[in-house]
Amino acid sequence: MSKKLIVAIDGPAGSGKSTTAKLLANKLEYLYLDTGAMYRAITFLALKHNITGNEPEIVELLKRTEIELTYTDGVSKVFADKVDLSEEIRSQEVNSNVSEISKIKQIRQILVEKQRQIGALGGIVMEGRDIGTVVFPNADVKFFLTASIDERTKRRTKEMQEKGKHIPEDIVKENLLNRDKIDSSRKESPLQKAKDAIGVDTSSLSIDEQVNFIYKEIYKVVEQKRPHFEQDK
Numbered sequence: 001m002s003k004k005l006i007v008a009i010d011g012p013a014g015s016g017k018s019t020t021a022k023l024l025a026n027k028l029e030y031l032y033l034d035t036g037a038m039y040r041a042i043t044f045l046a047l048k049h050n051i052t053g054n055e056p057e058i059v060e061l062l063k064r065t066e067i068e069l070t071y072t073d074g075v076s077k078v079f080a081d082k083v084d085l086s087e088e089i090r091s092q093e094v095n096s097n098v099s100e101i102s103k104i105k106q107i108r109q110i111l112v113e114k115q116r117q118i119g120a121l122g123g124i125v126m127e128g129r130d131i132g133t134v135v136f137p138n139a140d141v142k143f144f145l146t147a148s149i150d151e152r153t154k155r156r157t158k159e160m161q162e163k164g165k166h167i168p169e170d171i172v173k174e175n176l177l178n179r180d181k182i183d184s185s186r187k188e189s190p191l192q193k194a195k196d197a198i199g200v201d202t203s204s205l206s207i208d209e210q211v212n213f214i215y216k217e218i219y220k221v222v223e224q225k226r227p228h229f230e231q232d233k
């Protein structure tokens, strides 16, 4: 594929976004950006400083913290002021607080700006909740992944188990439902499918099937846009 595209992948937690986006980025030799990790990092720091209830302080903390994401050899990492927080941001405590912090308008403005800078040159697969609607409404191709709540719960529970965290399924399910509710109903850029996004229900798809389907759809878009890309050269 000649032109470097911006690929947006949105959807709720456990819909298969991360796995799909990473594999796709590898296949396309693109950058991969997990925007959720940015919201998780500021949530972790707010918890650490005990300021989760104080919006202005959280905003100030974010302004003076350098959040960096890396993706090397299939592994994505998040750093705050050079400190690796990749493990810490996946804790149950962060899971339970991240949606509330993601609602804060100024937090979103700062992080969205950062995401736009990183993706500006294209050649990127960006995953999140508002990539196709707010961060890059003109993304070349957009996907909105969904899956049944039971399937998402199973996947998340297994993922946690693999990291040595044994959390009962009902707790995982409750957290997912709670986050869905807050993420979808918030005023600032709620989780929603962009009108021009391709919907993919991953409930009964294998990872390979998901990635192949999305890859083919991207190819279709490239073919449709080819005359326009040629002009851009």
Ligand code: DC
Pocket: 013, 035, 036, 037, 039, 040, 098, 099, 102, 127, 128, 129, 130, 131, 179, 183
């Ligand atoms: O993708 P994730 O589950 O790691 O995201 C964690 C939270 O971050 C999610 O519940 C809502 C928030 N988020 C967001 O508001 N906007 C994004 N673009 C990505 C994540």
